[in-house]
Amino acid sequence: MNIALVLPIFIPMLAGALTLACWQWRNVQRILSLLSGTGLLVAGIYLFSQVRSQGILVAYMGNWSAPYGITLVADLLSAIMVLVTGIVGLSVAIYSLATMSKKHEAFGYYPLLHLMLAGVAGAFLTGDIFNLYVWFEIMLVASFGLMILGGERAQMEGALKYVTLNLLSSALFLTAVGLLYGYAGTLNMADLALKLGNGEQPGLVTVIAMLFMVAFGIKAAAFPLFFWLPASYHTPPVAISAVFAGLLTKVGVYALYRVFSLIFIQDIGLTHHNVLMAMGIFTMLTGVLGAAAQFEVRRILSFHIVSQIGYMLVGLALFTPLAIAGGVFYIFHHIIVKTNLFLISGIMYRYHGSYDLAKLGGLYRNAPWLAFLFLIPAMSLAGIPPLSGFFAKYTVIKAGVLEGAWWMVGIALLVGLLTLYSMVKIWAEAFWKPLPDEAKPLRGESDPQRYLLYLPVIVLAAMTLTIGLGAEWFIRLSLDTAAQLLNPNGYIEAVLGPLGSRS
Amino acid sequence: MENLFAFVIGALYATALFMMLRRSIVKLVIGLMILSNAANLLILSAGGLVRGAPPLIAEHLEQVTGPIADPLPQALILTAIVISFGVLAFAVVLIHRAYEVIGADDMNEMKSTDL
Numbered sequence: 001m002n003i004a005l006v007l008p009i010f011i012p013m014l015a016g017a018l019t020l021a022c023w024q025w026r027n028v029q030r031i032l033s034l035l036s037g038t039g040l041l042v043a044g045i046y047l048f049s050q051v052r053s054q055g056i057l058v059a060y061m062g063n064w065s066a067p068y069g070i071t072l073v074a075d076l077l078s079a080i081m082v083l084v085t086g087i088v089g090l091s092v093a094i095y096s097l098a099t100m101s102k103k104h105e106a107f108g109y110y111p112l113l114h115l116m117l118a119g120v121a122g123a124f125l126t127g128d129i130f131n132l133y134v135w136f137e138i139m140l141v142a143s144f145g146l147m148i149l150g151g152e153r154a155q156m157e158g159a160l161k162y163v164t165l166n167l168l169s170s171a172l173f174l175t176a177v178g179l180l181y182g183y184a185g186t187l188n189m190a191d192l193a194l195k196l197g198n199g200e201q202p203g204l205v206t207v208i209a210m211l212f213m214v215a216f217g218i219k220a221a222a223f224p225l226f227f228w229l230p231a232s233y234h235t236p237p238v239a240i241s242a243v244f245a246g247l248l249t250k251v252g253v254y255a256l257y258r259v260f261s262l263i264f265i266q267d268i269g270l271t272h273h274n275v276l277m278a279m280g281i282f283t284m285l286t287g288v289l290g291a292a293a294q295f296e297v298r299r300i301l302s303f304h305i306v307s308q309i310g311y312m313l314v315g316l317a318l319f320t321p322l323a324i325a326g327g328v329f330y331i332f333h334h335i336i337v338k339t340n341l342f343l344i345s346g347i348m349y350r351y352h353g354s355y356d357l358a359k360l361g362g363l364y365r366n367a368p369w370l371a372f373l374f375l376i377p378a379m380s381l382a383g384i385p386p387l388s389g390f391f392a393k394y395t396v397i398k399a400g401v402l403e404g405a406w407w408m409v410g411i412a413l414l415v416g417l418l419t420l421y422s423m424v425k426i427w428a429e430a431f432w433k434p435l436p437d438e439a440k441p442l443r444g445e446s447d448p449q450r451y452l453l454y455l456p457v458i459v460l461a462a463m464t465l466t467i468g469l470g471a472e473w474f475i476r477l478s479l480d481t482a483a484q485l486l487n488p489n490g491y492i493e494a495v496l497g498p499l500g501s502r503s
Numbered sequence: 504m505e506n507l508f509a510f511v512i513g514a515l516y517a518t519a520l521f522m523m524l525r526r527s528i529v530k531l532v533i534g535l536m537i538l539s540n541a542a543n544l545l546i547l548s549a550g551g552l553v554r555g556a557p558p559l560i561a562e563h564l565e566q567v568t569g570p571i572a573d574p575l576p577q578a579l580i581l582t583a584i585v586i587s588f589g590v591l592a593f594a595v596v597l598i599h600r601a602y603e604v605i606g607a608d609d610m611n612e613m614k615s616t617d618l
Contacts, residue, residue, distance in 0.1 A: 137586045156601040157613040174542040182549025
């Protein structure tokens with residue numbers, strides 16, 4: 001059994017259990033949380049380097065060989081996602097030391113956070129589709145708890161929608177898993193790919209594929225299934241919003257990438273080029289238009305999550321090596337940038353006690369470094385060179401041009417422009433205009449915990465710059481990932497053994 | 504048997520969605536409960552229904568002979584029941600708290616976090 005595959009799940013799960021045991025001791029919980037965040041990041045780096053040097057890694061749980069037991073598999077996509085989970089987990093663990101109130105900590109913030117990270121890592125690493133459902137549920141139950149931490153009215157309202165839609169999506173997922181098992185008689189993803197590859201009823205498979213698309217589409221907040229996200233993501237404390245914004249929807253996107261590159265590739269013309277493409281285009285457009293209409297920082301950012309999901313979906317929908325590479329690049333760039341933007345919105349809140357753009361102002365004068373730090377992820381999100389977002393958008397759009405998908409190209413460019421508009425709106429309102437009279441400055445640069453707040457923001461901004469300036473290396477990595485995804489035989493052989501040896 | 508199951512599953516899905524579309528949050532949670540049970544029954548029937556054949560291999564034998572129930576759907580449903588039970592327990596507590604905080608059982612009163 002390969003330890004590199006187990007550690008990213010085991011470390012946060014252990015931390016969740018230990019922090020639960022240390023319920024009374026806040027400081028112990030905080031130290032455990034930092035240790036677990038660091039451990040997850042180190043485990044992620046280790047896993048990534050292993051996968052990079054040795055190819056796809058496989059571990060059979062309980063030594064039950066492939067189609068029977070639960071398999072953990074890490075290809076490049078999984079490894080990248082686990083690595084980014086570690087980055088986000090550690091950043092949020094540091095940031096929440098300064099922002100979580102005693103009340104939030106007393107109601108189990110740290111156990112829930114780490115159990116959620118364990119669920120996320122598990123979902124990225126599993127090679128069994130029912131096990132994927134189980135990890136989804138672990139992640140969701142923990143996120144439900146995080147969502148209502150504090151128990152304000154807005155959180156209750158947001159949580160009701162979040163819980164309902166996610167449970168509906170889980171039920172659809174379970175339905176699809178049941179039908180798939182009834183059709184193929186297996187749940188191992190590699191085995192499924194093999195069995196569906198020479199199936200007799202492509203129509204039935206397409207129906208099941210559509211069920212999966214709806215189930216994962218709800219989780220990924222794709223058009224027209226995204227309405228729960230802008231209703232709920234801005235309600236919890238900002239550290240929680242940041243980790244949700246960074247990771248949770250991307251688990252849905254990851255599941256779409258995995259399932260629609262490995263299992264459901266019978267009818268690419270319909271499932272990918274038509275349905276996913278339309279979903280992606282409308283997701284981009286509706287998300288950004290929603291964002292343009294908002295005047296509250298976290299709501300603008302929430303709508304932008306939706307909009308950026310669209311780029312990832314069109315990357316998958318085009319289904320060429322370059323497009324998938326663009327989509328993968330987009331996923332890891334977006335997780336870092338979006339987490340960072342939410343963390344920065346938390347710092348903005350500490351200056352003036354509001355997320356409302358009408359009540360913010362003058363931050364450039366009071367906190368020029370914050371303004372600079374905001375510009376990096378904001379411009380990256382909008383796709384200004386040489387930041388990471390430019391290369392992500394460029395790759396996706398170039399793939400669209402090469403395929404002649406002109407509608408997608410045009411709308412992607414327009415959405416980039418509108419993204420820039422709403423980022424400039426935040427800049428102009430919160431940083432540039434003078435402070436309105438009704439706003440009261442709360443704490444300025446004398447904030448005693450500002451190092452804890454700024455450290456993750458600076459590190460994430462530096463990563464955005466690194467991805468942008470060293471884009472060549474990251475694009476090559478994405479192309480390798482895309483090559484792995486587009487060649488399912490490698491995955492199948494890694495899990496089940498050489499193809500010829502099985503009858 | 505399969506026909507009966509098909510009717511029951513279809514009726515459960517329909518009832519669940521109908522309940523979820525009501526404005527009352529109590530009915531919403533009842534809808535979610537029914538929905539998870541509908542999905543569980545669907546897995547059971549998709550795995551193949553067998554009457555009176557346990558998923559056991561007879562003594563002295565290496566393989567099964569004759570009809571056998573597929574144990575995997577039962578294992579899946581067992582897992583799914585545990586998960587949905589936990590989640591529903593959470594949902595029930597949530598609507599109780601939401602009712603206390605908001606003071607209404609009506610989804611129409613809960614639009615302040617929307618657009």
